[in-house]
Amino acid sequence: MATSQLSRQLACSFVLAVLCAFAAPAAAQTAAVTECENCHRGQSDARLSTPARDFALTDVHRDRGFSCVNCHGGNASEPDKIKAKAPSTGFKGKPAGQMVIAVCAQCHSDGALMRKFAPKQRIDQAAEYATSVHGQQLAKGDTRVATCVNCHGAHGVRLVGDAQSPVYVLNVATTCSKCHSDTGHMKGYKLPDGSPLPTDQRAKFETSVHHAALAKNNDLSAPTCNDCHGNHGAAPPGVGAIANVCGTCHSVFATKFALSAHSQIFDRSCVECHSNHAIAKPSDAMLGTDKEALCATCHSEGDNGHKAAGAMRGGIEKLKAAIAHSETIVAAAANAGMEMGDQELAIREARNHLTLARTEMHAFNPKPVDEVLQAGLALTAKVDADGEGALAEVSYRRTGLAVSLGAILLVVVALRLKIRSL
């Protein structure tokens, strides 16, 4: 009995030890609740209580063992208010302005430290920030600009990939526009040419194709503010760089555009025709010589550009009409029962040529556009020929039926006569 009791005790302590062994590293992972939080949470002033409460919910730093004192200084285990924030504790208070950058960069620019938590994460954000408009303004003493915490939050920071993070792809525009769409906040800031900085970028962006791709098609590869303006080094691209920036995704168009005279002439390259924030779905109507077309803004009757625009648009319309015509023939033949699978594929190829022509057009040279369109027209011509052939076959069959109808009627007449003769 004594031995069984002993073995039971041993077993219990063994289990307990194992549990503690597992518990110990877990405690090292998430930071324990600090005395700071115990006091601040109970405060009636929301400026004091809210950060403590937020930090207790979801926070990337807290989940990895960081607590209030890592950013604010102070003594985490001292319940007394004065002693916890004594100068000897390194208490920093609420960081503001340049101090915010310094506090964050203390860890985030430390390669050896970051390697322990997120080896692939970059450590040059602070340096990048210094090159941004926000960073440059801050250096001049302007505290109205965004710092790390304005975009990432301070207490309750989430990973960028967390859908509730203010810097998650779909939320970036909302975060930027917290300041940039606020006319009161943006008062006094000017563009290089002296006109006031606009605050309608978000409204315009929401009408754009890129926004539609993000919001409606869930295509997270579509650009939002930071894709063109940069993340930490945020600044407008600068007119010379626009084609490069757009070209990071729209590479084929950028290559073609670089071949054209327009690339030397347009101040704002792509933006001249496509706008920067309110980028609408392009249509063939933008190209050409009629009044809706953009070409007529600069080109007038008689000049080379006007002729080229007319030629390219005319060619595209011609191919579109040819495709529509082919489709009608193929539909008629298919409905009559002819097999038109190959022709349907060829029409699809012809449509591809339309897409290619619209790409080629960005070099603003009618010749390569025309080559592509001619290839497309060759395809539709063949489809038309095949379609007409199929319809002719349908006619041929009906003629055959008509002949056999004649033969049948002949037999009917002959039978009638035979019966009469009996």
Next chain:
Amino acid sequence: MTEQVLSWLDERLDLSGLRAFIAEKSVPKHRHSVWYYMGGITLFLVGVQVATGILLLLYYRPSAAEAYESVQFIVSQVQFGWLIRNVHSWSANLLILMAFVHLFSTFFLRAYRKPRELTWLTGVLLLFIMMGFGFSGYLLPWNELAFFATKVGTGIAGAVPVVGDFMVRFLRGGDEVTGATLTRFYGIHVAILPAITTVLLGLHLLLIQRQGMSVPPSVEKREKAGEKIPQEPFFPNYVLHDVMWWYVALAALAALALFLPWELGKKADAFAPVPAGIRPEWYFLAMFQTLKLIPSHIFGLEGEMLGVMGFNVAAVLLLLVPFIDRRAADGAPSRILTAAGILAVIYMIVFTIYGYLAA
């Protein structure tokens, strides 16, 4: 040569009785004898349907995933598939038309009177079976129009009290029209209905052969008064006459295939909205249009239910015509029934046209 073959068979099967029967058989010839051929044309068209149906069976696939494509395949890739399919579709319509013509001609000529009540019963049942063939076959290409027409048609069965819901589930193979409905309709179309037809048609033809052609009451009166009604020998005269009418039907089929070829339509999509103007084939159109006109409630009873039950009652009355008009056998056919028959014809024609124009 035919004589040699026949005598070879005669030695083994003793065809003498049969040959005598055929040689002696004659058919009355009078003002209304042209109507005798209507049944023969209907029979010919049944033959065409069986032949073209069996041919289509070689390539058709009864599943929702493949039915439309297999019909497309038949029509575009199989040699003369377009012809076989067109003939099958048109012959179906022509068959039902001729069945109605045959029905009304035997009705107005009182061919149902004693001793031919069973011929009438089997005939009316065959008409219903043919309409069942039409309804089940229509779904098989699995195109948009057929899908929705079947949805509406099977839904109407639900209006029958007590057994309505069961009937709908039984017909559809489930609660909705799906691939299960298609497979079920296929089984009904190629196995169940043909089996029933074989029995009924066999009976119908046997009865006709045994009892011979009926003469209308006016001719019978002249016969009873002692007048000799001219007769036409069955073979070769009547047979050639019959064959001539078959050729006329064949010519009609060729003309229809020529001028009004059947289209493929769009593949059925259960989740697409019902296309505007959906309606059943013309032989159901009068009933469909009538149901549309009945108000939703009459004396607290559901209008649709009353309509459907009304049609069921009419069908039963049609079956019982020989027993309703027993006096026709005595040469005094019911005037009321003649009037009812004329009204029925007018109603059907008017409402079919109305149904077309309303869509």
Next chain:
Amino acid sequence: MSSPHPPGPPQESRRTFLDSLLGVGFVSTALSVLYPVWRFVIPPANAEPATDSIIAGKVSEFKPNTGAVLKFGTKPAILIRTTDGDFRAFTAVCTHLECTVQYKPETSQIWCACHNGLYDLAGNVVSGPPPRPLESFAVNLRGEPGQEDVVISRT
């Protein structure tokens, strides 16, 4: 079966003319029915509707590190033979704006000429505008070893 009066010479020739006319009529209409029926029952060039699977060709027709665009149902499909000799098949409809993709042997990737979309040999997007990977199809070999048919099917 015998007629009431024996026919005279002119009626007799008219009778035989009618009979031969009828005979020709019957035979020709019978032929115009039987000929299509006969052609109908002989299997056509494509044995069955090509909805869910097609035969792309013989194994020997496809060299390693090549791709071929073929018709699969109503849309194009791309069949690739990798450098190792394996077969892969995907829809050839680019997920961006539906241009037809092609195989690039230099980089062993699938490329869309319209806007430079690139996919790897698993159909996943490597770079460019396509928002989704290419739908993949199953490839099986069927037949005598050495002369198998390459069969592409949807599942």
